[in-house]
Amino acid sequence: MDFLDFHHHKPNQNGIYNLDCNEAIPIGKFSVGLHPKDITENWKSDFEKIKNISISENCLAIGECGLDGLISVDEDLQKQIFQAHISWAEEITKPIIIHCVRRFSQILHYKNAKVPLVIHGFNKKENIAAELLEVGFHLSFGYAALENLSLQNIIKNIPIHRLFLETDDSDFEIIKLYEKVSGIKSISLENLKNQMWENLNHIIKNG
Numbered sequence: 001m002d003f004l005d006f007h008h009h010k011p012n013q014n015g016i017y018n019l020d021c022n023e024a025i026p027i028g029k030f031s032v033g034l035h036p037k038d039i040t041e042n043w044k045s046d047f048e049k050i051k052n053i054s055i056s057e058n059c060l061a062i063g064e065c066g067l068d069g070l071i072s073v074d075e076d077l078q079k080q081i082f083q084a085h086i087s088w089a090e091e092i093t094k095p096i097i098i099h100c101v102r103r104f105s106q107i108l109h110y111k112n113a114k115v116p117l118v119i120h121g122f123n124k125k126e127n128i129a130a131e132l133l134e135v136g137f138h139l140s141f142g143y144a145a146l147e148n149l150s151l152q153n154i155i156k157n158i159p160i161h162r163l164f165l166e167t168d169d170s171d172f173e174i175i176k177l178y179e180k181v182s183g184i185k186s187i188s189l190e191n192l193k194n195q196m197w198e199n200l201n202h203i204i205k206n207g
């Protein structure tokens, strides 16, 4: 079995490919959602496509979707669309992959969603990680965790069943991150690999 890459943007690669709803459906596993930066006035028709595509068995999760405080898209609209993703995910019982930039206090308001919530590309401070973990979120770490000591400390302390690893849009081999995390958590590479698949199965079943 491969090392699970929880969230990436490379078509035809294993793991969970982040599909744009206007792209052809890939052969492998994927997630689909409307990234806040891709919100346009046509978002309703995009969202209809997302609904149709996401019923597919190969679609493992809804997203990435979420809230972004650094873009010019109206924030009430962002919230409305994020809520629409959550409601839909609850309806088809699939987990959500969340993109969040500078809006963590608001993301916390969605903690009671009836599906697992995974913050992807987590790259914030330990107190924010602690708050998210406390209320049940999962955290997925990417390239930044290879170098960033504060992220490595979060990884050291995170319950392993709440952890995911991803390449996102960075160009590096996911095994590098597995090697790093295997050292940080004092767990064998093989066990870490199995654990990440187990985590995925768990959130899909509880979707």
Ligand SMILES: [Zn+2]
Pocket: 007, 008, 009, 018, 064, 168, 169
């Ligand atoms: Zn991404």
